[in-house]
Amino acid sequence: MRRMSFTIETRAFRAGDERWLCAALGRARSAAGDGPVRDELELGWRYGAAPHGGVLAVALDERGVELAGLVATRQRVRFEGQEVFWLQLGDLWNDFSRGAGLARARPLLAAGAAFAEAFGGFAPEKHPVVYGLPNRRAHRLGLARLEWEVLRSENELTLDLARLPPAAEADLRLEEPARFPAEVE
Numbered sequence: 001m002r003r004m005s006f007t008i009e010t011r012a013f014r015a016g017d018e019r020w021l022c023a024a025l026g027r028a029r030s031a032a033g034d035g036p037v038r039d040e041l042e043l044g045w046r047y048g049a050a051p052h053g054g055v056l057a058v059a060l061d062e063r064g065v066e067l068a069g070l071v072a073t074r075q076r077v078r079f080e081g082q083e084v085f086w087l088q089l090g091d092l093w094n095d096f097s098r099g100a101g102l103a104r105a106r107p108l109l110a111a112g113a114a115f116a117e118a119f120g121g122f123a124p125e126k127h128p129v130v131y132g133l134p135n136r137r138a139h140r141l142g143l144a145r146l147e148w149e150v151l152r153s154e155n156e157l158t159l160d161l162a163r164l165p166p167a168a169e170a171d172l173r174l175e176e177p178a179r180f181p182a183e184v185e
Contacts, residue, residue: 089132
């Protein structure tokens, strides 16, 4: 079996990247059988028009076709008394139809490592925090192979409006759900 070869590119998101990214996300979604549906307009708005810009790391095969990658937007925050930028990871994908066995994840692992090397690190030159809401497959892979950490788990506070009590009689119950519905991101 021939080993899949690819190169890694890390850089700022540029105008026009939304076209190839939309196609790459579509191929990855088709291969995985799930994933968010994105269109070029949304991707251009999300990354190209982001106030502080976007960055990416992408694995390209020998023909220049995108196999896997990560795309994030820069978010300005106050951290340790200074204004710096964190990265909000918005899309992470891998075309699992390419390769066989665990080798199918090699492009994503290489892109993830290159992303961390190029963009992660100490402020103000780099980004001390990269955060996001990965799908279950990406979360497992990131924890096991890309040195990701869970900073905190989110809770959901809900109230059945049909049972809304008067303000003085508020009766709230905190539950820790085993799983959130798909529409909660």
